[in-house]
Amino acid sequence: MTEMPTGPRTDRTDLATVTYVHGAGPATEASPLPAAPALGGTTETTDRAEVVESARRVLEGRVTPGPVDLEKVADLEVDLDAFDDRPLIPAWAKSAEGWAMYGGVLYRSRLRAYRRWVRRQRTDRGHAAQFKRGTRRVQDWVVGFEGVQTQALAHQAHIATKEARAAARAARYTPALMKKKKEVAVREADRTQTVAMQAVTAHKKAKQYRRNLRTLRAGAAYGPPLTAIGAGYLQAGWFGASAGALATFAGGAFAGRHVITEETDWSADWRSLGDGDPMTAPMLDQVFQHAKVIGNDETLHIVQMPMLDARGAWSAVVDLPPGIPAKKAMRSLTEVAGALGVEEAQVSLTKSKGKGARAGRLEIYVSKDLPFTEAADAGPLVALEAATNFWGRIAIGPDVRGLAISISVVERSGLIGGEPGAGKSASGNVILLAAALDPRVILWLADGKGGGDLEPFEPLCEYFEGDADPEAFYEMLKAAVADMKARYALLKKLGKRKVTEDLANKYPLLRQKLLWVDELMFYTTDDEFGKKITKLLRNLVSRGRAAGIITFCATQKPGSDVVDTSLRDLLSIRWALRCTTPEASDTILGKGAASAGYSAKTIEPEMRGAGLLWAEGSNPTLVRADYYTDDQVELLLKRAWDLRDAAGTLPEGPKSLADKLRDQGEDDAQVLAVLVDVFNAYDQEAKEENADAAVDWLPGTVLVDALKAAGLDITPEKLARLVVREDAEKKKRTWEDSASALNGYPLAAVLRTVQAKYGLTA
Known part of the structure; x- marks a missing residue:
């Protein structure tokens, strides 16, 4: 018209x-x-x-x-x-x-x-909205639905691998004396290993199939636009590239021209941080309202606006409404994580400890992904060429923000606990390696597991108990208490109250000593020595700190039936790795820690080596211990050996009977030491010709000549008075090429004399 x-x-x-x-x-x-x-x-x-x-x-x-x-x-x-x-x-x-x-x-x-x-x-019918819908639809088509099957197979492979590890561990530690159980355990280990390998193979095939399909679809979806833009640029420069981009935009808008009701319904109700939305002040208000931390008519006061760091994590500092403490929000960690749409382990709520901190000021940190699931970086000790200083701070590992956490163990004692497989051995290596690389530190280690985790440290130890023997560990503790008394005697003589670094460098007796007990539960639950061990440990932990003795204990669940509360409460450093229940976490961190928002149950199984470390400050911190491979541990221990060899602090090996006699400082002991050496020399010479040969008797003339060669003037009569023989032992014997029988002394008479005079045995 x-x-x-x-x-x-x-x-x-x-x-x-x-x-x-x-x-x-x-x-x-x-x-x-x-x-x-x-x-x-x-x-x-x-x-x-x-x-x-x-x-x-x-x-x-x-x-x-x-x-x-x-x-x-x-x-x-x-x-x-x-x-x-x-x-x-x-x-x-x-x-x-x-x-x-x-x-x-x-x-x-x-x-x-x-x-x-x-x-x-x-509106939602505009070309920009159409292009956005189109690109989302194209991306959804490229991604496809194969990821669901791949994820299911990944879960199956994870479960099968976990079962295979458990079965292999059971087969390894089943005693060989229990033949039937050993065979059953080995068969079960083989079966679970086969199943795990099949599950892993199926997962890999599914991943490859998904990757191939996505690659093909990506080429079909994104190839033409890229080709149009590239060809346009080659033909007509930026004008052609612009024309290609415009054509791409038109194609995307055409793909999203129809508004589908299902696409808008799911996103119109509630969007959260887990859906990819940015953290904003209104979102935080809604999150804390849904978590029942604040009322529906209350809002947060933003002290530091939400910011996105280089790791893709969101952080903010807020003040809760008047009258609401930060601990209330920390106790509602699960509800806050649910409102944010992320896992509990991704959320960190801590009281602000900076300048101007308040009881109601809260620091919020939300990781992009589940923390501590990526491969761990090499620990700082690998790059350290010099010796460590156990008197200073010890690097433990990074926290959820990636910041390095370190602690001081001077005049402290520690407790490490967690479920089996949580990473106690790997976490303990952080402290053990730092102590080993300081040549001034004396190592006393006890392995209640008996599994060989501490065996690489044995050559550096002054005292090592690796057989999970409660009686041997009890003897170790008695020796440690005696050493503590000697240290205090020296301190009293010097007029000092406690050991310092200068005193330890000046007096070798006062060097730092690390007493490490792995799987404490095995020792303290022993029927015969359990109570005795607990008593000695409590004595060492309570009194040994000022004497330079540092005690660390590791166990799975340090409940009152495993570790007496009078001992557990004295261990000031607490490190709770993953636990199965909040109550188990409280046995490590202390009663009420879980209700305050610090529960090791929230640590996911994938976060190996991560735990809540309560060492300094008022709040535990989620930290993952630096990880060192077996090869790196071997390299570091070799370096520790060289450092101690250069410093002259390598532990002395077991002394021979002759050395023990010489340490007595008496003339008779010197004579007996020479006699023992002579018997050993002849015995070794005989074994070179015949491995089954043994020398248990020597002529008196041979012994007297050896004593004189050693500079000891002793007559046969004096030797006979020192080494008393029985009548049967006085019988003459032939010796080598001698034509007649000779008087001599049996080795049994010499050893009997040593034990009678000095209480020493071979």
């Missing part, structure tokens, strides 16, 4: 002739009008104004048609069929003014269409 002007126009008079057919004109106006000049034919120039005015009246409907005499019309020789099927268009419409009028109509219609397009862009 075209639009025609309704108002009078007097500025134009050069209109073409209009032919008017009676009976087909507009409506009649009631007011009388002057008669219009006759229409039809061509007018002269002087009459053009009148013609124009007449045409305008006709168009405006102000002309009253006169009566029509049909008889006269019939008499006219007019052929009405001479007009073809074309519409009756005024001739002036084809003039310049007519074409301008049509152009104006087109312009106004296009302008309205443009305004409608602009208004539509702000």
